Amino acid sequence: MNVALLPAHKTKIVATIGPASESPEMLVRLIRAGVNVARLNFSHGNPSKHAEVIRRVRDATRETGRRVAIMADLPGPKLRLGKIDPEPIQFLPGAHFTLTSEDIVGDTQRASTSFERLPRVVKPGDRIFLNDGLVQLVVERVAGNEVECTVAVGGELRSRKGLNLPGVDLGISAFTEHERLAHGVDTCDRACLEFALDMASLVEHALYTVPSDLLVVPTRGGTVARAISCFKPPVWIIAPSSDPAVCQNLAFSYGVYPVDLAEQPDDWREWTSHWVRENGIAAERVMLVAGPSPRNPKANHRIELMRLDAQGMLQ
Known part of the structure; x- marks a missing residue:
């Protein structure tokens, strides 16, 4: 681009x-x-x-x-109550109310819910919020398909209102x-994340010790570039990658400018110099966070300061 x-x-x-x-x-x-x-x-x-x-x-x-x-x-996923008739129902604190996974028409004593797993995921003492938390129940007992509750916070309730279970593992995915x-994410294991955060801390220290005009972070999965962006460095983070999906995900990160590559270059120093010249970027000092390359596949990650002349050529 x-x-x-x-x-x-x-x-x-x-x-x-x-x-x-x-x-x-x-x-x-x-x-x-x-x-x-x-x-x-x-x-x-x-x-x-x-x-x-x-x-x-x-x-x-x-x-x-x-x-x-x-x-x-x-x-x-939507967790809701079933139909209630007549409605609305007015609850007072201390009243008893039962939720069931059976398909029934609710009344002042009990109501159904679209969440069939409810009796299997709650236990006595859990709180159930209804109608955006305006009505709050405390679970007293679970018996078969029914959850017997006491009203902790009273209020008005109508058909199809939402149901929320704070702190309860629902056993369902947040994605339908x-x-x-x-849904597209970059995945990384714990060790990879810890390395990325350590590298980001080093880059943050290096940037404030040796001010630079540009930061170039070649990346495969986007983890290091994303971690560095969390520190909000005062310069742009140029993140070249040969994976279009990684570039797309990096577009969310603060200060990151992803660059699509057809293939990984042999020398990141030469690529950086060429990219700066080609795009007319004014950058005298460029910090390069580079790792393995086709020319040197066993190289360790390193932070290198590059000096460019007015035409973007390496000095």
Whole structure:
């Protein structure tokens, strides 16, 4: 991607994409105005509609030559009460109320829930919030399909209101099958994460000891670049990677400018010098966080200070 200069802001500008902003023309205008994260609300619409909007965003990024990350705002699985008749019900503290996984019409004594696992995941003493926490129950006893409760905080209750179990392992995924289509993460084990944080701390110290104009962090999985961005260094983090998915995920990180590579270069010093010249970046001192390369596959990670002349050539 050729750019005249880096963006003036390191934070991300998030725009929610809806009916007023999902046209191809409007998406191009938003991206040119500085938007670099497109938020989709998965509480509305359907998977095919979201897939179409994502395709339009990708087309707009190709037209503008800018990278835009997709943020999927996921509602997750819905836990709700069943039908109640008559309604509304008024609860007073100390009253008894039973929740059941059976399909019944609720009343002042008991009500059903769409969460069939409820009797298997709660125990006496657990709290159950209803209607956004306006009504709070304490579990007294679990018997078969029924959960017998005492009202701790009273209030009004109607059909289909939400149910929440703070601190209880529900045994279900936060992602539904449709939402998994938009789910993409970089995975790393504990040792990898600890190394990344140690390297990030070293880079932070080096940047403030030897001020630089640019930080170049070649990356495979994005872990080190993402960890460094948490320190919010005062310079741009250029993160070249040959994995498009890694580049896309790094677009969320503060101050990170991902660069797609067709293949990994033999020499990161030469690549950095060429990239700075090609993109017209004014950088006299560049800090390079480099590791193994095709030329030297057994190399350790290192932090190296590069000095460039006015034309971007290595000194």
